[in-house]
Amino acid sequence: MAEIKIQDVQFMESELKTKKIRVREAPDPVGVSYEKLLRRHDKTKKVYPEDPYVEVYQFRDNLYCLYSESLDGMGDPWSFLILGPKKAMLIDTGFGLGDLKSLVEELAGPLPLIVVNTHYHFDHAYGNYQFEKIYCNEYEVPAMKTKLTPHVWDYLFDESGRCIWTEFDRNDLVPYREYEIVGCPDGHRFDLGDGYEVEMIHLPGHTAGHAAYLDKHNRILFAGDAACIGNLGITGDPVNKVYGDMATVTNFRTALAKLTARNDEFDQVFPSHSVLELDKVVLENILETCEKILDNPAGCDSLCVKVRGGVEREFCNKMIYRMGNLTYSKETV
Numbered sequence: 001m002a003e004i005k006i007q008d009v010q011f012m013e014s015e016l017k018t019k020k021i022r023v024r025e026a027p028d029p030v031g032v033s034y035e036k037l038l039r040r041h042d043k044t045k046k047v048y049p050e051d052p053y054v055e056v057y058q059f060r061d062n063l064y065c066l067y068s069e070s071l072d073g074m075g076d077p078w079s080f081l082i083l084g085p086k087k088a089m090l091i092d093t094g095f096g097l098g099d100l101k102s103l104v105e106e107l108a109g110p111l112p113l114i115v116v117n118t119h120y121h122f123d124h125a126y127g128n129y130q131f132e133k134i135y136c137n138e139y140e141v142p143a144m145k146t147k148l149t150p151h152v153w154d155y156l157f158d159e160s161g162r163c164i165w166t167e168f169d170r171n172d173l174v175p176y177r178e179y180e181i182v183g184c185p186d187g188h189r190f191d192l193g194d195g196y197e198v199e200m201i202h203l204p205g206h207t208a209g210h211a212a213y214l215d216k217h218n219r220i221l222f223a224g225d226a227a228c229i230g231n232l233g234i235t236g237d238p239v240n241k242v243y244g245d246m247a248t249v250t251n252f253r254t255a256l257a258k259l260t261a262r263n264d265e266f267d268q269v270f271p272s273h274s275v276l277e278l279d280k281v282v283l284e285n286i287l288e289t290c291e292k293i294l295d296n297p298a299g300c301d302s303l304c305v306k307v308r309g310g311v312e313r314e315f316c317n318k319m320i321y322r323m324g325n326l327t328y329s330k331e332t333v
Contacts, residue, residue: 017052019167024073028230031274050106053098071095073165075273077123084192089114091222093127096174101130118224119207120144130174138183140209143240150176205234205252208243219267228271230324234332249333253290285321297333
């Protein structure tokens, strides 16, 4: 897959301590426009001294959205901090660059913290080392355990130890330490106090144990990588040696059908990348695309090449109405 160099992409100036130098995939133009407007003009934006790698946005009275720049040339990730009456919940921990723990403690004050992951990927779970315990879906545990190694960040550097995609101070990576991983079943509810519940919803496809989180108070579904503007990937889960075969379009479609049947329980969808506060109709559009793929797997709209396990492979793209593409292969249908 051809790498996109800095001369091909105009990166916006940022007050964060990261500096992008190249990307691996062409940025989605809608997402780029959204992020430029948000990062330049949103009046809630703030960078705290506790973590100069994160922009903090307050989109509800009790919701902070934490934006950081990608370290590996892919999409910039969001993490989310919900403040309940008696406990706080952090959804995803990013790459593990900067003192996220201190930042979250500054925002949450004395509230005890629950840390959950949507899935095990680099940009969602490598900050877990800052915390004692994390929760994820039970089918994600085997893959999460493969990340209990101090070498998880090695891929960000070349043979000379220089940053490949984004420049940053290597000393600001959190020190590695093991943490407790707790697997939860589909439908597990986290009580943040006084009946304020956040429900884990299993959405396999992107990974075997990928999960969304339903904040019933704010009527928001935090969808992880299952509803991002631009591209959704159902491209296999080779790291998960136990449940990897669950990462298919078929299982994604089944879970989406159950979820859309509950659309009276939420109003907005907050993905982990790009545009936030999507209308819940996007889930119905994604479901429709899954059904088209299952009806005719060979009938894709275009082909693309992605690197998986160091090997270039060809994948299919199927258009999602007014949203982007769902990427899959014949093995992941």
